[in-house]
Amino acid sequence: MKAKGKKFLLLFLIFSLVMLSTNLYAKEKRGAKLIVTKKDGRQISGELITVKPNLLLLLDAEGKDESIDIADIRIIRRVKKGALIGLLVGVGSGLIAGRASEIIEGDTSYVAFPVYGILIGIPVALIVGKDKTIQIEGMTDLEIKEAMDKLRKKARIRDYK
Numbered sequence: 001m002k003a004k005g006k007k008f009l010l011l012f013l014i015f016s017l018v019m020l021s022t023n024l025y026a027k028e029k030r031g032a033k034l035i036v037t038k039k040d041g042r043q044i045s046g047e048l049i050t051v052k053p054n055l056l057l058l059l060d061a062e063g064k065d066e067s068i069d070i071a072d073i074r075i076i077r078r079v080k081k082g083a084l085i086g087l088l089v090g091v092g093s094g095l096i097a098g099r100a101s102e103i104i105e106g107d108t109s110y111v112a113f114p115v116y117g118i119l120i121g122i123p124v125a126l127i128v129g130k131d132k133t134i135q136i137e138g139m140t141d142l143e144i145k146e147a148m149d150k151l152r153k154k155a156r157i158r159d160y161k
Contacts (some may be wrong), residue, residue, distance in 0.1 A: 031156035
């Protein structure tokens with residue numbers, strides 16, 4: 001096989017590993033982790049179960065349901081957990097690329113691939129793992145409805161009737 005074909009095969013394998021590294025076994029859908037700050041300053045955190053027309057239903061760490069009236073909410077922060085995953089994917093793909101290049105071409109100059117993986121993984125981790133904040137206080141009714149529609153997509157139960 002020519003060097004160009006080996007490099008293409010290597011890139012294809014790396015891309016496949018990164019794209020197919022998700023969990024392939026079935027598990028229960030989880031809602032987004034939220035931290036809700038009420039107008040009185042109290043914070044409530046938990047998993048988003050559903051978004052009803054006038055309230056959010058969260059499941060806290062103790063397994064207790066919390067109903068929060070949307071009119072009482074100041075800020076909703078959705079906690080993302082992708083930072084570590086992005087970093088691990090970057091470093092892992094760098095290690096795999098470096099080792100595969102070393103095996104295919106017999107050249108040890110590809111030891112720098114893990115460094116490239118880290119340099120790619122850190123910005124990806126920072127972008128993917130950044131929390132999303134929704135400032136409810138001061139929004140119009142239409143803006144609140146649109147924000148709740150977007151948030152509903154992240155709930156465990158999307159179409160609660």
